[in-house]
Amino acid sequence: ELTRIIMIIFLAKFFDIVRRQINKASIILLALILMVLPISLIFIQPDLSVSIVLLATFLCMFYMAGLSYKIILPTLAIGIPSFIAFFWYVQQDYQVILTPYQRDRILAMLHPEMFPQLAYQQVNAAKCIRAGGVSGKLLA
Structure with missing residues (x-):
């Protein structure tokens, strides 16, 4: 912290x-x-x-x-595909970068229905947002 x-x-x-x-x-x-x-x-x-x-x-x-945007744009052009490739790699069984716990946390974020224990807060937050909408239940 x-x-x-x-x-x-x-x-x-x-x-x-x-x-x-x-x-x-x-x-x-x-x-x-x-x-x-x-x-x-x-x-x-x-x-x-x-x-x-x-x-x-x-x-x-x-x-x-x-x-400068001359630096930002090429960095994004390389960074976004790299980020996508990283998420694909993490989902493979043979990946060695992350510990099993870290891998499970990322997979829980991508597939919350497959990891109900790890994605508990994520699923409940989505339910609350769906139930309350943009303005919430208190103000409606």
């Missing part, structure tokens, strides 16, 4: 210092190197969800720091 707060403060200061050079390859590489260590350590624990949140926070802060 503390890592998230420290990372946000650190990145805010880092991006403030390099704001005029944010689109240089050396600055982008330095930022990536600085964030790989904490994200990797948390991933190894294994706490996949926090790793994903930290990565998303890092990417959002990079965007808000003024990263």
Whole structure:
């Protein structure tokens, strides 16, 4: 939990210092190197969800720091198919990247009906949203 707060403060200061050079390859590489260590350590624990949140926070802060669309668009063009390929790979029995628990959590997100115990909150949240609609039951 503390890592998230420290990372946000650190990145805010880092991006403030390099704001005029944010689109240089050396600055982008330095930022990536600085964030790989904490994200990797948390991933190894294994706490996949926090790793994903930290990565998303890092990417959002990079965007808000003024990263050029000339860098963002090619990254998305590579990143989205890679993300899809990763989700496909995780569903294979021979995958070795994730622990069985992490794999089951991802599969429960993709197929909640197959993993009722792991997807309990997800299924109940969907039921509540369906029952209450956009405005909820209290205001209706």
